[in-house]
Amino acid sequence: MTSELRQRIYQQLASVELIDPHTHINPLDAGSHTLVDILGYHYYTELAHSAGMPREQIEDPAISAKEKVGRLIEGIGPIDNTIQYSWLIDICQRFFGFEGDRLDASNWEALFDSSEAQMADAGWSDEVLRRSNVKSVFLTNDFDDPLAGFDTAKYVPCLRTDDLVFHLGKPEVRQRLEAATKVSVGSWTELREAIGVLFEHFTTNNARACAISIPPSFAPEPVSDGRVETALDAVLKDGVNADESHLRALSHRIFWTLAEMCDQYELPFDLMIGVNRGVYPTGVFQGQDLYDSRVSLIQYQQLLNAFPRVTFPISVLASVTNQELASYAWIFPNVVTNGHWWYSNTPSIIERDAAHRLEAVPRTKQIGYYSDAYKLEFVAPKFDMYRKILAKVLEQYYVIDRSWSEERAVEFGTQVLRGNVETTFKIS
Template identity: 60%
Template sequence: MSEQLSARIFAELESLILIDPHTHINPHAAASTTLADIMGYHYYTELAHSAGLAKELIEEPGIDPKEKVGRLVTQLGDLDNTIQVSWLLDICKEFFDFQDEAITESNWENLYDTAAKKMAQPDWEQQVLKQSGLEQVFLTNDFDDPLEGFDTNLYIPCLRTDDLVFHLSKSETRERLAKSTQMDIGCASTLREAIGKLFSHFTSKGARACAISLPPDFSPVSVTADQADSVVRSLYAGSELSCEEARTVSQFVFWTLAEYCAEHQLPFDLMIGVNRRVYEAGVYQGQDLYDKRTSLILYKDLFNAFPNVTFPVSVLTSTSNQELVSYSWIFPNVVINGHWWYSNTPAFITFDCKSRLEAVPKTKQIGYYSDMYKLEFALPKFRMYRRVLANVLATDFVISRNWSEQRAIELGKLVLRGNVETIFGC
């Protein structure tokens, strides 16, 4: 009975047209052109490297796309237990009519050629969007992105601010900021004004959020322009900052971002807890790991200071998830957001999803985002989440709590789509 119930709920959730609230899609090249675009996703390169494929073979300069896929295929047998390979098979079956049980050294070339022909069709991007049931896709835009040459009603701009907060000490970042704002920046007040110009530019193009990825030791505190001015002047004069001075600049810029989010009524997406370059010899994007020292207590001043700013928060571990559940339980402006990165497997999603649905107001949960770099990944990733969600709704709500099937479906639709619309103003 529970399996049939879960299947019916899943079918209803599968029919829902979605808004994906966080991706890394390039709107100028949203869909893949070869199977290498798909298998070049960091999940496959880092898993293949972990299983024994040399980094030099994966990242050889100038490697032909077909050759790269052939090399990665040699490791797929060791990876066929992973959920990531199930995503790959889902893509190949749904989009490229692949019928075999596994991608092997004997069948991959035919799959590659079939995929290349399909991807060469002029309306391939539209086909993928339609088959995936995607209505809108949120982007992750550099702060100096002109936001031109694409449909901002389909691909929703989002101001990504990591460089501003953590890399302003780089002359390249300062030059990009000056060029994009057409400002002569040299002090805290002009820096603040320049950041304001970025917000005006992004909101004029339909941006729906500001976002940042944060290390586990970052603590946002209020730093005013007066307090930061001498350090900012030193930075723009070319002086090398101490660690403490660099932290002051980061905190000033971050707090300024929060102030402009309040002014422009933009949600501020916080993706908390990633340590960069832990595995320094890893493949591209396969070097970063989570850190259990992360605690949301570091953000209490922020959450208290900006009650009118909505903070959709992503965390990397189930330990952090329990803390996030508690903060979203208490703080009206803290919203649970997706299942990020190392928590993006069915076992962790199930545990985290159960605790969220049991404890947090249903209107404060963004169930899932794909975090994808190519459009083809929306279908298998959201399907994975919808299967988990359907099982949780069936067992924990219909069977255990005597909810009607329709009531459970409506809850699923709310966390999958309805809350994205209300929280981000879509």
């Protein structure tokens, strides 16, 4: 049973207006339109597929949104034990007035129709933000995003750089870069100029971070001008078929340059470390990648030492890396623990990892949580899960075990939940 103390701590944390520091939301289409936008989230499609539903049934392009929801309802029965299913029920109850605790053949169609009518309202996205008590959300913007047509104070841009670092060998990526920057990339000097144009564009439009998702094998290091010119020449000539040594040298130098630009433009550099792409290539869309525990933050030793003025909010995909992350944040002034990412985003793992961070890392260097949401409706249930865990940890480890006052514990929780987002990303 939840104690009265824990419930009071939770209620006070729940009153804190949120800033979500990492999402994949499209600011021009932020809310859902039908239940297919919610049930189509990769957590549900990959779990339904894992439980036995063929990918071809899930991703059939010939069926309507309503037909797809009907199929998924049939397929998600075995996942009602998961935390992801609880997010789904929370959304349906919180936003659509659903009174049950399971979706099945007897009730999903009525919910589909009634929720579709609500989501058709022109102000739906703002209504979701209001009911979720969310002030703003950070985006994940492609480097060539024009950043136009939306309020950048509400939907905060973040420069995502995976394509620049890992896919510049693809002609279409170089074409996008040249179109976005009006710089013809034929030399390293020109490529560096183009990267600078991107930073100027993003910071002018209220960007608050640069970010990248990194495979476990990546170990960034500085690369000389001469070596990167040779590498770039080879990549421009042979593209993705260039020798691996050239592709690696180019990616390392681009990554290093991004850190230099973050230093120059005073942007935090979000590192999301440890994802191995395409492990299950026949999986559903976005359900093919897994964590790889063969990663260590020692691979970032040179980077962290070379850029002491750059703040690195770091997310690790595997809980097994959490103690190492907490240790690096303990020692390095420029390392900040950042959220509970993807496969570490379940209550039992969050509780253990969060408790360790709260006990070991300076209170100013912890970003408690981000939703990683693709649609606004998911921000509320995910953050609510985290707030309940945070209240539990604060009650047990601080009020009971260390005799903190309730007020002091709530103040600490508020700083981790909201305050450190403001200071880390310089949000007024």
